[in-house]
Amino acid sequence: MSERMIISEPYYFTDSISHCGYCNGQKPDKNDNFAVRSWYDKHLQAQDGLDVQNCTLGVQLELVSVEMYDKLCNMGFRRSGKFLYKPDLLRNCCRMYTIRTTVDQVKVSKDMKACIKRFKKAALPDSNQNSKKGHKGPFDFMREIIETENESKNFYTKFEPAIYSDEKYSLFARYQESVHNDFDHNPKSFKRFLCDAPFSPEVIRGTKQEWDQLNDWKNPERYHFKRLGPAHECYYYNDNLVAIAVVDILPSGISSVYFIWDPAYAKMSLGKLSALRELAISSKINRKHYYMGYYIQDCPKMNYKGKYGGELMDLCNYKYTPLSRIEKDIEHSKFFLLSDDPNLANEPRLDERFSETPATWQASDKLYNVVENVYGVNGGAFRAANEAAEQLSEKAIPYSREPFHDICTHEKKNDIYSIPNVVPGLLPLGEILQMILQQKINLVNNNMVLFDTSMGHIRLVVDFDQESPQIKKTICDLVRLFGLKNTIDSLVIV
Known part of the structure; x- marks a missing residue:
């Protein structure tokens, strides 16, 4: 893994579901557009004007080692040429799960x-x-x-x-x-x-x-x-x-x-x-494994992959689970999050897990689907993210509260550099805040390199605290996507 990863700052794209290459915005049951049932129920009376979107995160990936790309595939990313992307499974019209088999x-x-x-x-x-x-x-x-x-x-x-x-x-x-x-x-x-x-x-x-x-x-x-x-x-x-x-x-x-x-x-x-x-x-x-791309439960040209057996990535836990185990949970294109704690309401921490080989839920594990607790209308993820965003803002890292955390509201849809505070499979903002408070983020110092396109020169990140607010936010967003260890020695195009 000698190659330094060369990446752009992250993007967040939203588009009409009519442009989705899988459903074309034509799902017969509107419930299937929603990742979590409670969000569908909330908007049941306003279907015609509902702004469900096709939502994707990504970076331009100019250079990466094969070993690192292997890790990224297991985080839910895929590549199209040199563009690395993953769907926002909470807001996207289709749930696209990484599937692998043997x-x-x-x-x-x-x-x-x-x-x-x-x-x-x-x-x-x-x-x-x-x-x-x-x-x-x-x-x-x-x-x-x-x-x-x-x-x-x-x-x-x-x-x-x-x-x-x-x-x-x-x-x-x-x-x-x-x-x-x-x-x-x-x-x-x-x-x-x-x-x-x-x-x-x-x-x-x-x-x-x-x-x-x-x-x-x-x-x-x-x-x-x-x-x-x-x-x-x-x-x-x-x-x-x-x-x-x-x-x-x-x-x-x-x-x-x-x-x-x-x-x-x-x-x-x-x-x-x-x-x-x-x-x-x-x-x-x-x-060992054969990675078949994405599995979409309600899309015939993608759900055929289930015929080959295999397992889906539980994105929020960085763990695989047999498809047969969660088939009921993902009916009607629903999102799932497994936990051995039925009362879990906060997003799992991911940074240390991203440094390891993904685990697999064991057949003996007694598990519960806690997606409503965490990502539903009253889910704990949104409250925790807003609290973290406020504290990050106080430290001159420009995150902001999302006072109405409706997953169908995209106030910043024209800002392709604005990632929502809550995105499943990314490090929670609370975990980023702890890195700042504990100064773990300083591991980027004298390791990360920035290529400033406006100035046309390359420079080392010497002191994270002395960087501009926007650069600090870009670094934090990259850590959200990939984890700290996988990001610290990157060359970032800004």
């Missing part, structure tokens, strides 16, 4: 078996599958995929650096236009979206040894796989490029970024196949 958590369904059968039929057109001697025991999708690819003469894949080519863009264009009815694209936007990455040039290029090992993933006994970073896995059928899996290979697993396929080969179900293949590859190269 080979052991997958229960092979009839649909998955049918997908592999179609793949075998296409990849082995001359074989009589029914006449082949079958394997005894339960269906093993990893074995089926590997044997089929080893025997096929017309299907193969190749891992390579995530760099632009006209052939890749042509495939992307066909996919976007046919599958998503998206004609607003060009080579530059494709490169920015699926080729650009916030890693060093050396990481992006990789080495011949790394790529050779990765392309021999079916023989794991030969290697200690070294590849970390972004990759394009190109799928070829009859020597035609028919699909590209865009992935990030992380220390803890493979993260799926995007998958594009040629509409002419729709019958091959390459999208479904890719998930099974990437699960198999994760296991074979000794990366």
